[in-house]
Amino acid sequence: MNLIVKRNILLFVCVLLLGGCAELRQYNSEPVNLREPTVTDYLLSCLNDTHKMEAEEFSANFETAEDSLQGGNDLDKLRFICLSLHAKADYKQFKQGANNLEQYIAEHPDSSGDIQGLKILVDRLDNEIMSKWSAWKSLLEEKDELKVKVESSRGKIEQNQILMEDLQRQHEQDQVLIEELQTQVEQLKNIENIIKKRETEQ
Numbered sequence: 001m002n003l004i005v006k007r008n009i010l011l012f013v014c015v016l017l018l019g020g021c022a023e024l025r026q027y028n029s030e031p032v033n034l035r036e037p038t039v040t041d042y043l044l045s046c047l048n049d050t051h052k053m054e055a056e057e058f059s060a061n062f063e064t065a066e067d068s069l070q071g072g073n074d075l076d077k078l079r080f081i082c083l084s085l086h087a088k089a090d091y092k093q094f095k096q097g098a099n100n101l102e103q104y105i106a107e108h109p110d111s112s113g114d115i116q117g118l119k120i121l122v123d124r125l126d127n128e129i130m131s132k133w134s135a136w137k138s139l140l141e142e143k144d145e146l147k148v149k150v151e152s153s154r155g156k157i158e159q160n161q162i163l164m165e166d167l168q169r170q171h172e173q174d175q176v177l178i179e180e181l182q183t184q185v186e187q188l189k190n191i192e193n194i195i196k197k198r199e200t201e202q
Helices: 003-050 055-068 074-084 091-107 113-201
Strands: none
Touching (some): 003 074, 003 113
């Protein structure tokens, strides 16, 4: 077999191998590449579709989704996670959803970076909520402390007002006493003058 034939056979085998590997790689990667974006796309679409829900409609949907979790499939779990991220969800509902998202990822160890990234966002949102709650709690505590101080100050002001009123009454009483004493002094002076006048006349 000459060199040209060998080279052509080798080239043909390489083309077959490369084509087969490419096809195999495409086949093997397709479920992984399609599966997780479908999860994140579903969650984002769900959030977009439900964000205008009124409070009553949200409550009914959340209750239904919560009931479906018992023995539910992945879609039920994702629906619940979606509703837990709704603006009308309270913190307890949000935490339930965050826990279910963590459980979903644990049950799907082959999860791609997309849903892992979503969990990072949810965790960050949780931290922000806790930070805001902590700041709000501190604000309430400061408000209570300020209220106590105001009440204490108000009590002191009232005590000072009572003291001022007592002092005012005492002052008025002292003024009356002073006037009486001045009257007595004047009377004594008059008596003294009368006595001196009599002595002079004698």
